[in-house]
Amino acid sequence: MLRYRRNWLAVVLIVAAVGVTMMFTVSVDENTGTPWKFYTDMDTLDSCRMGMLTVLADTIDVHTSAIGEGFLGGAVRDLGISGGQYLSTCGILMDSLGWTVQRAGDTLSAIYCHDQLSELRAYPRNRRGFYRICYTDGSPVDWEYVPQERWVRQRAISCEISTTVWDALWETALPEDLTESGILVNSRDSSRAVGYISELQRALTDRLFVYDIDFYYDVKVGDKLWIFIEENRYPVDGETGFRRILAAKYQFAYGGIAEAFPFFHRPEESDSAEIILDHYHRDGASLRTMFLKMPVPFGRVSSGYTDARMHPVLGYTRAHRGIDYAAPMGTEIYAVGDGVITLRGWSGGYGNMVRIRHANGYETGYGHMSNFASGQSVGSFVHQGEIIGYIGTTGLSTGPHVHFEMKRNGSYVNPATEIMPPADPLEGEELERFLAEMSVIEAQWSMLTGTDLPVPQEEPEAETQESVE
Numbered sequence: 001m002l003r004y005r006r007n008w009l010a011v012v013l014i015v016a017a018v019g020v021t022m023m024f025t026v027s028v029d030e031n032t033g034t035p036w037k038f039y040t041d042m043d044t045l046d047s048c049r050m051g052m053l054t055v056l057a058d059t060i061d062v063h064t065s066a067i068g069e070g071f072l073g074g075a076v077r078d079l080g081i082s083g084g085q086y087l088s089t090c091g092i093l094m095d096s097l098g099w100t101v102q103r104a105g106d107t108l109s110a111i112y113c114h115d116q117l118s119e120l121r122a123y124p125r126n127r128r129g130f131y132r133i134c135y136t137d138g139s140p141v142d143w144e145y146v147p148q149e150r151w152v153r154q155r156a157i158s159c160e161i162s163t164t165v166w167d168a169l170w171e172t173a174l175p176e177d178l179t180e181s182g183i184l185v186n187s188r189d190s191s192r193a194v195g196y197i198s199e200l201q202r203a204l205t206d207r208l209f210v211y212d213i214d215f216y217y218d219v220k221v222g223d224k225l226w227i228f229i230e231e232n233r234y235p236v237d238g239e240t241g242f243r244r245i246l247a248a249k250y251q252f253a254y255g256g257i258a259e260a261f262p263f264f265h266r267p268e269e270s271d272s273a274e275i276i277l278d279h280y281h282r283d284g285a286s287l288r289t290m291f292l293k294m295p296v297p298f299g300r301v302s303s304g305y306t307d308a309r310m311h312p313v314l315g316y317t318r319a320h321r322g323i324d325y326a327a328p329m330g331t332e333i334y335a336v337g338d339g340v341i342t343l344r345g346w347s348g349g350y351g352n353m354v355r356i357r358h359a360n361g362y363e364t365g366y367g368h369m370s371n372f373a374s375g376q377s378v379g380s381f382v383h384q385g386e387i388i389g390y391i392g393t394t395g396l397s398t399g400p401h402v403h404f405e406m407k408r409n410g411s412y413v414n415p416a417t418e419i420m421p422p423a424d425p426l427e428g429e430e431l432e433r434f435l436a437e438m439s440v441i442e443a444q445w446s447m448l449t450g451t452d453l454p455v456p457q458e459e460p461e462a463e464t465q466e467s468v469e
């Protein structure tokens with residue numbers, strides 16, 4: 001299946017490259033995209049087949065229920081699902097399919113054949129696909145997220161910053177159906193247009209350039225941004241949606257270029273079938289990451305992150321907005337990223353605590369310390385990996401551990417999902433595949449923009465190394 005998908009991706013890339021070469025032998029407008037191509041995948045075909053089989057069965061019953069505010073369990077019960085089936089169904093929706101945020105108005109459908117539950121579909125209100133669980137003899141045997149059929153195209157966006165990145169994207173990056181038809185959008189208030197630009201900006205600031213560019217302080221008038229993206233169009237409503245960034249370049253007015261190339265791969269050492277998305281420089285080196293994975297050199301997670309929300313299965317509220325790492329008394333605690341100390345002292349239940357303000361609206365906190373590192377105070381700048389204190393059990397604590405928490409723009413976030421560990425540099429076959437894909441992408445990208453895109457100047461050392469090869 002994986003091999004199939006990988007080959008399939010390669011075929012699509014080649015077909016797309018040939019298509020673009022034939023269509024755009026003359027230069028085109030800056031922000032024009034390639035023609036729409038029909039996109040479907042095996043999951044969708046499989047889903048049609050299953051749908052047919054269900055339709056052919058002689059006794060079918062479909063039960064539907066809507067989800068109330070934040071509570072999945074009640075809606076599942078309303079479908080007539082109970083006992084072990086109830087627990088496994090909720091568990092799969094939450095843990096395996098990752099459907100952790102339900103909203104009022106999301107719906108569930110249960111398909112019964114001969115009075116036996118055969119399939120459950122969960123439709124999130126604001127998404128085009130659905131979650132599906134298949135049952136055999138009443139037990140769940142297969143589950144997946146099924147995206148809706150869609151068309152896909154590539155588009156190149158070029159802009160110069162005159163105020164903010166948001167304004168620059170707003171002026172140049174909106175797809176045609178949100179700008180020219182006049183049917184959907186005439187004002188800035190359009191939620192679709194705002195949604196489109198937010199997603200695009202978030203992909204740039206939170207993933208691709210999270211470490212390389214501080215979007216609060218580094219951005220200057222005259223900076224230039226090039227983005228090569230993929231968009232979806234849904235046949236049902238004809239709406240265009242942002243899909244993903246294929247490559248991006250940011251040129252600073254005072255000199256220097258940051259680049260990012262997302263690349264899907266499967267790390268060799270991993271046994272799992274998981275395909276991972278990492279971001280690389282053009283030589284296949286991983287982009288640096290903003291934060292260390294954890295604030296202690298070694299430690300065991302003694303308590304994970306949970307939001308204050310009604311647990312859908314257990315039905316009670318429990319919140320722990322941080323991660324506890326248990327480690328021996330006196331173990332060093334590191335700053336997970338560069339930043340400025342904003343608090344260093346006693347802080348109620350946290351005991352001895354340090355808080356650090358980082359770039360891009362991030363803040364981290366470290367509680368229950370036995371001692372602080374010497375020579376630091378509020379206002380000190382600390383580097384990633386610098387010792388800021390030592391493991392203790394001060395404040396409301398039952399044993400030696402550090403309570404590690406993270407905020408983004410003032411709201412708690414889960415460090416485990418927020419922190420992307422740096423990937424190893426690509427090597428061998430993976431590096432070859434990355435370089436091949438990158439050259440196809442860059443060729444398409446230049447053709448669509450109608451100019452040569454800027455490339456970072458190589459440093460003298462890098463040149464020497466290349467001449468050796």
Ligand SMILES: [Zn+2]
Nearest residue numbers: 322323324403
């Ligand atoms: Zn804690």
